[in-house]
Amino acid sequence: MSDSLRFVSHRIEDYAMQVTFEPAEGTGTVVYNLSLIHQEDLEYTLSVFKATCEAGVSPSGLIRVIKEGEVNDGYTIPKGHCGL
Numbered sequence: 001m002s003d004s005l006r007f008v009s010h011r012i013e014d015y016a017m018q019v020t021f022e023p024a025e026g027t028g029t030v031v032y033n034l035s036l037i038h039q040e041d042l043e044y045t046l047s048v049f050k051a052t053c054e055a056g057v058s059p060s061g062l063i064r065v066i067k068e069g070e071v072n073d074g075y076t077i078p079k080g081h082c083g084l
Helices: 003-016 039-055
Strands: 036-038 081-083
Touching: 036 039, 039 081
Parallel strands: none
Antiparallel strands: 036 081
16 A cells, blocks of 8 residues: 555544544534535436445445535535535
């Protein structure tokens, strides 16, 4: 494993240890990855995501689509894009 990949893996583990989410209460924090895509690529991107879930290679079947102009954790999705 390269040093840069090892560093990213370690950072992900660090963030995972900071999760405080309480499902019964709906409170706390979670770790997420925000990816930006062009709006015109949304349908195709979701079809690829669905295929990875059906193949059993996705770590989660949950995804949130954030539309342009919406704010997520202080970050505004730019015009012409969606956040996943």
